[in-house]
Amino acid sequence: MASYSTIKLSITDNGVANLVLDRPEKQNSLSPELHHELLDALDTVEEENGRVLVISGNGDAFCGGMDLERAFLRPRRDGPQEFIQANAAILEAMTRLKHYPIPTVAKIDGWTFGGGYELMGVCDFAIARDDATFGLSEINFGIFPGGGTMWATVHTMNRRKAMYYAATGETFTGNEAEEYGAVTMAVPGEELNQTVDDLVESLLEKNPVTLRFNKEVFEKSRYMTFEDSVDYEMAKMEEMSYLQGEDWIETALKQFEDREFRPGLESYDTGNTDD
Ligand SMILES: CC(C)(COP(=O)(O)OP(=O)(O)OC[C@H]1O[C@@H](n2cnc3c(N)ncnc32)[C@H](O)[C@@H]1OP(=O)(O)O)[C@@H](O)C(=O)NCCC(=O)NCCSC(=O)/C=C/c1ccc(O)cc1
Numbered sequence: 001m002a003s004y005s006t007i008k009l010s011i012t013d014n015g016v017a018n019l020v021l022d023r024p025e026k027q028n029s030l031s032p033e034l035h036h037e038l039l040d041a042l043d044t045v046e047e048e049n050g051r052v053l054v055i056s057g058n059g060d061a062f063c064g065g066m067d068l069e070r071a072f073l074r075p076r077r078d079g080p081q082e083f084i085q086a087n088a089a090i091l092e093a094m095t096r097l098k099h100y101p102i103p104t105v106a107k108i109d110g111w112t113f114g115g116g117y118e119l120m121g122v123c124d125f126a127i128a129r130d131d132a133t134f135g136l137s138e139i140n141f142g143i144f145p146g147g148g149t150m151w152a153t154v155h156t157m158n159r160r161k162a163m164y165y166a167a168t169g170e171t172f173t174g175n176e177a178e179e180y181g182a183v184t185m186a187v188p189g190e191e192l193n194q195t196v197d198d199l200v201e202s203l204l205e206k207n208p209v210t211l212r213f214n215k216e217v218f219e220k221s222r223y224m225t226f227e228d229s230v231d232y233e234m235a236k237m238e239e240m241s242y243l244q245g246e247d248w249i250e251t252a253l254k255q256f257e258d259r260e261f262r263p264g265l266e267s268y269d270t271g272n273t274d275d
Helices: 032-047 068-078 081-099 114-122 138-142 151-158 158-167 174-182 189-204 210-223 226-243 247-259
Strands: 007-011 016-021 052-057 061-063 103-109 112-113 125-129 133-135 171-173 185-187
Touching: 007 032, 016 032, 016 061, 032 068, 032 081, 052 061, 052 158, 061 068, 061 103, 061 114, 068 081, 068 158, 103 114, 103 189, 112 114, 114 151, 125 174, 125 189, 133 174, 151 158, 171 174, 174 185, 185 189, 210 226, 210 247
Parallel strands: 016 052, 052 103, 061 112, 103 125, 112 133, 125 185
Antiparallel strands: 007 016, 133 171
């Protein structure tokens, strides 16, 4: 596996990819090198058949947002084209992540600002320390949340809170983030690792093909009429069944027929985990 200077990537035998932003001396802010390494890591995780991707930060921050000097100040002084070029890879990485074919989990252990909020927001799940600090700080240096951060904000927080924090740049805690719908859940710091591990374990128990379709249909159906979505969901159901070899009939509902599990309370045995 490639070695990186701004991130760390490891993949366990059972397919859990741990991607750690590793610029603790700069609060894991997103430098141009990091943009490219993140993109490369996303390729690697797919090539290595990762099943769940967990993104976290080393040190006090999950992610301090864009590197204000390396990605903004310096390239912008060189001109608009240089600025666009300096940031093209991170915009591509964010877009890739939003459509990433496996579940993505942001583990939030500290500061999360601007582009760091976006990184969290394009992940499927976000588990935060209850005392983590979040902020849409762009307004504090004269811009609005851009490059997809506004999208992540309005799609993860309710309207009133989204506008309030985007316009004031005030910070909010992990507990508040949970209350506003910005994170999946906030937990005490000492429970963070276990909570993420439990979520990952639960995802590993599921059929990976179904998880991929679940995500795609979840995202697309949000923008459809009910009638269009009924058609779309039924068509996708057939595609999924074909691609998973009718596993939901042949294995899952067969196990139900044999009364081996209660689907309301537990997952069928996909054969993907040891127990
Ligand atoms: C509250 C922080 C996170 C922590 O404070 P601290 O604990 O006192 O730590 P330090 O401030 O000492 O941070 C350690 C080092 O990290 C540096 N650092 C800490 N965040 C940074 C940083 N985002 N950059 C560049 N050095 C930093 C910080 O300057 C310092 O550098 P140095 O003095 O050289 O040791 C503080 O560092 C801070 O306010 N950081 C800036 C957070 C911030 O506003 N981030 C930018 C959000 S805006 C954004 O992401 C925009 C996205 C966007 C995307 C695409 C678009 O097209 C348009 C927009």
